[in-house]
Amino acid sequence: MKKASKIPISKLQRASKLVTTGAKVGVNYLKYYGNKITETEEEAREKLNKSNAEDIYDSLKDLKGSPLKVAQMLSMEKSILPRAYVEKFSLAQFSVPPLSEALVSKTFKKSFGKFPSDIYDSFDLKAYNAASIGQVHKAEKDGKKLAVKIQYPGVSDSIKSDLALLKPFVIRMFNMKGKMSDEYFLEVQNKLLEETDYVLEVEQSQEIVDACKDIPNLAFPSYYKELSSKQIITMDWMQGIHLSEFTNTNTNQEKANLLGQALWDFYMFQIHNLKKVHADPHPGNFLISEDDKLVALDFGCMKTIPLDFYNPYFVLANKETLANDTLFDEKMYELEILLKDDSKEELEFFRAMFHEMLSIFTQPFHVETFDFSDEVFFNKISEFGERYSKSAELRSMNGSRGSKHFIYMNRTFFGLYNLMFDLKAKDIKINNYLKL
Numbered sequence: 365m366k367k368a369s370k371i372p373i374s375k376l377q378r379a380s381k382l383v384t385t386g387a388k389v390g391v392n393y394l395k396y397y398g399n400k401i402t403e404t405e406e407e408a409r410e411k412l413n414k415s416n417a418e419d420i421y422d423s424l425k426d427l428k429g430s431p432l433k434v435a436q437m438l439s440m441e442k443s444i445l446p447r448a449y450v451e452k453f454s455l456a457q458f459s460v461p462p463l464s465e466a467l468v469s470k471t472f473k474k475s476f477g478k479f480p481s482d483i484y485d486s487f488d489l490k491a492y493n494a495a496s497i498g499q500v501h502k503a504e505k506d507g508k509k510l511a512v513k514i515q516y517p518g519v520s521d522s523i524k525s526d527l528a529l530l531k532p533f534v535i536r537m538f539n540m541k542g543k544m545s546d547e548y549f550l551e552v553q554n555k556l557l558e559e560t561d562y563v564l565e566v567e568q569s570q571e572i573v574d575a576c577k578d579i580p581n582l583a584f585p586s587y588y589k590e591l592s593s594k595q596i597i598t599m600d601w602m603q604g605i606h607l608s609e610f611t612n613t614n615t616n617q618e619k620a621n622l623l624g625q626a627l628w629d630f631y632m633f634q635i636h637n638l639k640k641v642h643a644d645p646h647p648g649n650f651l652i653s654e655d656d657k658l659v660a661l662d663f664g665c666m667k668t669i670p671l672d673f674y675n676p677y678f679v680l681a682n683k684e685t686l687a688n689d690t691l692f693d694e695k696m697y698e699l700e701i702l703l704k705d706d707s708k709e710e711l712e713f714f715r716a717m718f719h720e721m722l723s724i725f726t727q728p729f730h731v732e733t734f735d736f737s738d739e740v741f742f743n744k745i746s747e748f749g750e751r752y753s754k755s756a757e758l759r760s761m762n763g764s765r766g767s768k769h770f771i772y773m774n775r776t777f778f779g780l781y782n783l784m785f786d787l788k789a790k791d792i793k794i795n796n797y798l799k800l
Contacts, residue, residue, distance in 0.1 A: 388419040462491035462499050463516065471517055475595045483591065484510070495648065497559060497664070502601060509601035511585070513562070520560035527553050551768040555643075559664040562597045569599075569663040575638055576660075579800055581626035583657040602659045604651030611647075611786040619656055624736060624789020625796065626658045631780050632797035639674060643667040643772040645779035647786070667772040673699070677773065681726040686719065700767050710761055717758075721748060725777075733791050736784035745781075 392415040399408035463471070468489050472480050480487035484503040491499040498515040527549055558564055566587050573584040583602070591598035614620060627650075634641045642649075644665040651659035676698040685691050693715070696702040701718055702711060724744045728734040735741075752758055784792070 392416050392419065462494035463514070465489040467517070468501070468514060471514055471595065474517075475593045480512070484512075487512070493648075503598070505591070510588075510591075511599050511601045512591075513597040513599075515560060515562060515595040520557065523553060523556050523560065527556075545764045547768045548764070548771060551771055555665060555667070555772065558666075561594060562592060562664075563594050565662075565664040566592050566597055568666045572634070572642065572660075572663050572666075576630060576633060579626065579629050579633060581622055581657050582630055583653060583659045585659075585661065602651055602653070602661070604653040604659050606647055607650040607652060607658075607783065608647035608786065610652040611788070614787075617788070617790065620737075620787045620789050621791055622656065623652065623658050624784055624787045624792055627780070627783060627787070628789075628792050628794075629797050629800060630658070630660065631776070632795075633800055635669065635674075635776075636797060637800075639669045639671070641667050641669065641773075641776050643776045645776060645783055647783065650783070665772075667769075667776065669773070670769065673767055673769040673773075677769075680722060681729050683726075683730045686723055686726070692719065699770075701765055703762075703765060713757060713761065714765065717752065724748060728792075728794055731794065733793055735790045736781070736792060737788035737790050742781075742785050 392412055395415070396408050396412040399411060403411075468491070469479050472478070476483065480489070480501075480503070484505045487503040488501050490501075492502055492511075493500045497519055498513050501512045501514065503510040503512045531545075531549055566589055569584075569587050573587075576582060577584065585600035585602050588598045610623075631641065631645070642660070642663055642665070644662065649660065649662045651661065653659055676695045679685055680692070680695040680699065685695060693702065696715065696718065697704075702714060706714070724741075727741060728736075
């Protein structure tokens with residue numbers, strides 16, 4: 365893979381890159397209108413989505429930082445985005461051009477005033493893994509194998525301007541209108557700014573390790589503050605294979621169940637006991653160790669869950685609430701899914717849409733144990749998402765609804781469900797966290 369010897373840092377450079385991408389997307393739409401003359405709408409739309417996904421991702425991988433992070437977030441929305449976008453954007457988890465060796469040394473020198481070789485006994489300048497905000501290198505010091513995460517230059521400084529440039533793309537994609545779209549972007553902006561503060565990440569990581577260390581079959585690295593800074597984190601090198609590699613090769617159901625229970629307990633314990641959650645549940649953030657433990661990594665994206673959101677959110681997940689029209693509507697308004705200025709048509713449409721969605725999505729919370737390998741359950745989620753992604757009625761209405769806290773809570777649950785399905789975990793005790 366070609367290495368990046370420089371990254372567009374100035375607002376003008378980054379804006380020019382996105383404007384060029386916008387022009388390519390415009391050309392793709394012209395081709396789409398032409399293709400509709402000789403092809404079916406579905407065939408023409410599939411070609412459009414594939415071309416747009418490729419052009420947008422190729423631009424974002426060069427920019428790195430917040431645009432690539434947004435792509436990574438969108439890749440988890442398998443029930444919302446067309447498959448072409450999901451497949452291409454998911455590369456942001458693993459397949460990103462790394463920084464050149466010279467740029468790595470320069471970044472290190474700027475942060476610590478020293479080169480890596482001056483601090484570690486050994487340091488591999490070749491990146492082991494490169495993602496949206498930073499890349500990981502192998503190192504050793506005092507006999508310990510270490511992982512050193514280095515943040516890409518200029519990432520933090522460009523977040524606000526990058527999101528301002530991305531906003532029109534996302535608004536069009538999700539049909540957002542009104543002031544709530546501003547709240548959503550501010551929520552994402554603030555979270556991304558937190559993710560680029562590696563001093564904060566080390567603190568958050570240690571908090572989660574201390575709180576969750578006694579959960580069975582979980583493991584965490586140790587973090588080293590003295591070898592970390594605002595742009596660099598040093599932690600233990602954890603041996604294991606990525607969760608996605610494990611799920612592609614595993615044939616042992618008992619292992620799958622064991623790891624699935626650990627993953628579920630980890631999330632339920634955080635959400636219900638800590639009112640805070642690791643809101644980045646993609647396969648790249650988890651390893652499976654040789655002794656079959658789930659290794660949790662990367663706590664840069666932590667979402668605090670306020671009680672005025674937590675309470676109605678989980679009341680709405682109750683089976684009894686779904687059967688009680690009055691209580692259901694009350695919580696829908698409380699969570700800003702239904703809005704006071706909605707028309708009669710909008711109220712009826714979104715009430716029915718969310719009732720159907722919640723009736724499917726909350727099924728695991730209505731039983732003592734759940735089978736996350738159940739393809740029927742996940743097919744219902746996919747079918748629901750695909751049906752409404754094609755709904756002309758939905759596209760004509762205001763898509764900006766729901767508390768800003770939904771962004772990271774929904775991301776957490778969509779990601780968690782997908783990981784549980786990939787594991788094919790069965791007989792998962794839903795409320796096992798109460799015993800921890």
